[in-house]
Amino acid sequence: MSMLDICVLPGDGIGPEVTDEAVRVLDWFVAKRGVQLRMTRHLFGAASWAAQGTTMPEATWDAIMRADALLFGAVGSLDQTHIPPEERRKGALLRMRKALDVFANVRPVRAWAPLAESSPFKARTVAGADLVFVRELTAGVYFGTPRGIETQADGTRRGVNTHTYTEAEIARAARFAFELARTRRNHVTSVDKANVMEAGRLWRDVVTEVHRADFADVTLEHMLADNCALQLGRTPTRFDVIVTDNLFGDLLSDCAGAINGSLGMLPSAALSAPGPDGRRRALYEPIHGSAPDIAGKGIANPLGAILSAALLLRWTAGRPEEADRLENAVEAALAAGARTADIALPGEAVLGTRAMADAVLAAL
């Protein structure tokens, strides 16, 4: 495979801290395992607003559109009110996801055996949990129109968002999930609120139709989103692939973060349909945000970002054996006792961001 051009967007808060470590780990694969990546860093968001007076410099947007894949940290700062709304929209992650058409957001969640005691759930509840969300990422209530805050005739305000899904948007997410299930344990749970939402009713109908037409070999169950939130804590081992809409996928994957005790453990890959060359556009990022409460302290858990780099090796670089090698190294580092503060038990020795990545590199 030829040299891949990776656009690195560290962003705000802990974004740069964890992205630096993911890049350092990928550098190891370039140096030692012959993975052909060229990584280039670009400025955007609040940091770029401060430096250049725009949240999305043209050079960054060009690099995003040209790249084979993006490695992304996080956006968002506590106070962005000083940035004009149109500039905030320009630098927004949602705009990037939409422009790249990365509709399938793959969010794997596994209970790491060495962390069984760090989980707020009982070890016997989470042991062996290994599931993956396919969150629809480019439609639904985050994108629907009309939207906005309007002033009503009586002078009071009304906030409006619109939850919409077309048949085509649902069908492509469903197909992606069924195909992924075939590479795993052949089970899909489709999550919606078909009982109270029209787009949810259509979601259930279309997933059922796609299943009947082309994926009858895969087991399909339907589940209401509120029950899914409960089952993720109660019996996370019952899930294989969970396909759901943009909003529920956002919330439920954070719920699943509790399986290991921290959001800092969870990676993601946002993927488009394959292009004419058979390759998917891809945006890799930890699922957490900019974590302003711990930013700048060098204590953030870099494993979500590092495991996102493993997804890049798997989906973009086409090197699944190297992705396995990296995931095994994360497990070995955890088994050797490496812990950042978010996954440590009281009294356990704690590593900073860089030292945790060093533990992974040592295992490699």
Ligand code: NAI
């Ligand atoms: P958050 O995900 O940034 O943090 C939630 C909690 O988890 C915090 O207590 C944080 O300290 C902890 N946490 C997150 N990542 C961690 C890590 N790697 N290591 C250790 N602890 C970690 O969500 P929050 O606080 O609700 O939002 C903060 C900002 O991030 C907001 O501006 C929000 O809009 C933005 N955000 C951005 C996302 C993105 O860029 N994809 C996703 C989610 C939120």
Ligand code: MG
């Ligand atoms: Mg979220």
